[in-house]
Amino acid sequence: MTTLKNGITIDETSWCSPNSWSGRPNGITGATVHWWGLPEWHQKFDQVADYLSTDRGASSTSAHYVVSDTRVACLVSPENRAWHALAGNETTIGLELDPNGGEATLENTAQVIAMLEEYFGKDFFIYPHSHWTSTACPGKYTDKIGWIADRVNQIRRGQTPTQAVITPTPTILCNQPPAPVAQPEWVVEKGDTLSKIARYYKGEASRAMVEAIASENGICPDSVLKVGQKIKIPSPLVWVVEPGDTWGKIADYYSFDIDYLKSLNPGVSLAPGVVLRIW
Ligand SMILES: [Zn+2]
CATH class of the missing domain: 3.10.350.10 (LysM domain)
Structure with missing residues (x-):
């Protein structure tokens, strides 16, 4: 469990993305900043983390960190390579920022990068995703890269921020999509395992079935389930x-x-x- 210097605890257990390559044979040079979609899509933190932790064959993507004003989650270990920026995958760490985030999202991003610099023992280059490929990503954060870099240095020197850097966008209420048909959910009780749930719903507890259920929930097949956790059952x-x-x-x-x-x-x-x- 890792707690950043501003008190935010990184959620390192809820997700574990299979979309990565093991190790860093070409070392590490820095971090790549993304935003996780257009602000008007109003995608939620958990949706994004689930998406980036799901194997979608050739269209699979991932990032090391998902960052919002109030939450930070690690989906791929920084020791491994996530799939977020084509040529940038080899040597950079990918951070997906909430497009509706404000100053706190930038602060949390700088905190994560400062932590990584200390962990790897080197200064990072900080790139916008658009450095690596033709893309509008990271949108409004593109011209905040310099601020993040300055703030990382401040954090490492133990300084607090001196000025507001970004005006939070007002929250726009969107029409919510209709609730999906009742996807069966299993509420975990003490001692439950994915095998048991697979046997109950699918009549078999093969590894493939356990993996399918794990993937539906963006968790690892060998995850220890928490009491009260809801496990969605994939169709059919x-x-x-x-x-x-x-x-x-x-x-x-x-x-x-x-x-x-x-x-x-x-x-x-x-x-x-x-x-x-x-x-
Ligand atoms: Zn991006």
């Missing part, structure tokens, strides 16, 4: 009807509404062997 989910099954029994099994279950399986009547869509 089916139920093969057995003698004696009723809509009520099946709905109860998943804590679903009977009408919801029927709406997913229009016109289906229950008979042994019928495959129901559950989610």
Whole structure:
């Protein structure tokens, strides 16, 4: 557990992105600053961290750190190479900043970089993502790179900031998208494991199934689950009807509404062997 000099604790356990290469054969030269999307998209911290921790084949991306006004999470160890800036991947550490962040996001970014400089024992170059490739990223942070560099030096000398550097953007309330259909969730109790959850929902606890559930939740397959943690179950989910099954029994099994279950399986009547869509 790492706590920055401004008191923010880096969340090092909630995510563990598989989108990385092990080691740093070409050393380290600095940090690359990103923003995680356009401000009007209003993407949430956890969504972004989940996204960057999910294997999407050839389109997989990641970053070492996700940074907002109030939170910092580490998805990829700085000892390894994340996938955030093409040519910049080899020798820089990627930080994804909240596009709606204010001064505190910049401060947290500078705190992380100062910590990394001390950890690696060298001064960092700080690059905007646009240094490496043609991109608008990191948007409004592009002309704050100099400020971050100055602030990193101040932090390492033990100084506090002297002036506000960025005007926080007002919060704009967007229409929220409709809630997704009830994705089954397992609320973890003491002793639960991903294998147990896989067996319950999918009827098998193979490594591939455990990995699929871990990926859906942006966690590592071998994560120790916390009591109360919600584990989302990836689709597809089916139920093969057995003698004696009723809509009520099946709905109860998943804590679903009977009408919801029927709406997913229009016109289906229950008979042994019928495959129901559950989610
Ligand atoms: Zn970027």
